[in-house]
Amino acid sequence: MMTDLENYLQTYFEFDQADLARVASFFKPEILKKGDYYLKTGKFCNKLSFIKSGLLRIYVDLEDREVTQWICTQGYFVTDxxxxxFASPARWNIQAMADTVVYTIQKEDYDRLGDYVPKWPVTExxxxxxxxxxLEDRVFSFLSMTAEQRYNLLFESHxxxxxxxxxxxxxxxxxxxPETISRIRRKQLN
Amino acid sequence: MMTDLENYLQTYFEFDQADLARVASFFKPEILKKGDYYLKTGKFCNKLSFIKSGLLRIYVDLEDREVTQWICTQGYFVTDxxxxxFASPARWNIQAMADTVVYTIQKEDYDRLGDYVPKWPVTExxxxxxxxxxLEDRVFSFLSMTAEQRYNLLFESHxxxxxxxxxxxxxxxxxxxPETISRIRRKQLN
DNA sequence: GAACACACTTGACCTAGATCAAGAAATCAA
DNA sequence: TTGATTTCTTGATCTAGGTCAAGTGTGTTC
Structure with missing residues (x-):
């Protein structure tokens, strides 16, 4: 029987069944309630997780507002x-926006994956x-697209x-x- | 005697002298005249280069204009x-904006660096x-900064x-x- | 089922930055 | 040196998208 995680790993990486199981075995379930923090700015992020269900928001607090950098959903990995x-202080806050279950590998295991799975370094x-x-695509979207085009792109892909x-x-x-999105939506209803 | 390349590799990577020389030995000088293309959209990029002198512009042609994604200068690496x-067709054009000298490693050597230098996969x-x-920082700059702030940031760092x-x-x-930059400059002269 | 908190929409107005067009400067070519 | 190109600046105008403020749902909570 394959877990979600193994299934996901398989779509991304060309692991055989044994490696798949070996990598997956290091990930342990972790439960986050809505509002819980996966990571806070300034702390050290010593883990990498796969999102089984729920969603996490990556954001930064500025003096006068907060900026959301990305929202991570089911089936994706999350970390700083x-x-x-580089074992540097985290730049982002990562907070659960709903009850969330992730599979987490700790840094010490993560750093040694190559010892167990020879293909790991290349895969990584x-x-x-x-x-x-x-991210290159995302930068390009800011250089070349209007608000409406960026909205459509995200809407199609996520x-x-x-x-x-x-x-x-x-x-x-x-x-x-938000007002701009609201207006884009209305326009697209004709 | 150390080459520019070895010197640069050393500042980024923790290689000893032997590995440094081994990695550097795969890079061969390549000369580009102003206007020459290092890479064209749709071709396959089968090389990675270190810029010894000169500069290269990474850009895309759209129907009605072109978008410059980045300008690579002395002391940096360049590739698609x-x-x-992933051996996919190149998304970018890369063109020399001045006479340029790069040290280039071919993909077949690049892919085998790990065989010669055990530390390579981790380093890479x-x-x-x-x-x-x-790139994360760059995305963040579009999410959080004004044109003037982005201009200042680039000016300070490059x-x-x-x-x-x-x-x-x-x-x-x-x-x-360009007009916006011109106005930012004038404003900053008071 | 009030009262409250959020999310979303809409309108009125504003502004950062774009566009267009015309001159200056600088650079290059012969 | 002079003309030809290219680059940079400046002004006038425009517009995409921001800001502010007032609604309108739609849940929740007690």
């Missing part, structure tokens, strides 16, 4: 990569490179976010205001 | 990571993670670009127009 990899590189590419998350957070991660 | 790592991961973090590159390209990579 810079903090995990591919994974991080994939994340890099995603429809699940829109059904579960208050508009203000979606707007923030798109670099616009 | 997605194309190199750290490097790509660092690039990821840089002053060399401003002395060598026409304004229109800098403006594009900042997501604003």
């Amino acid at each position: 990569l810079a903090s995990l990899v 590189k591919l994974f991080i490179a994939h994340c890099f590419t995603t 429809r699940d976010i829109f059904t579960q998350v208050p508009l203000q957070y979606i707007a923030s991660m798109l670099g616009m205001t | 990571l997605a194309s190199l790592v 991961k750290l490097f790509i993670a660092h690039c990821f973090t840089t 002053r060399d670009i401003f002395t060598q590159v026409p304004l229109q390209y800098i403006a594009s990579m900042l997501g604003m127009t």
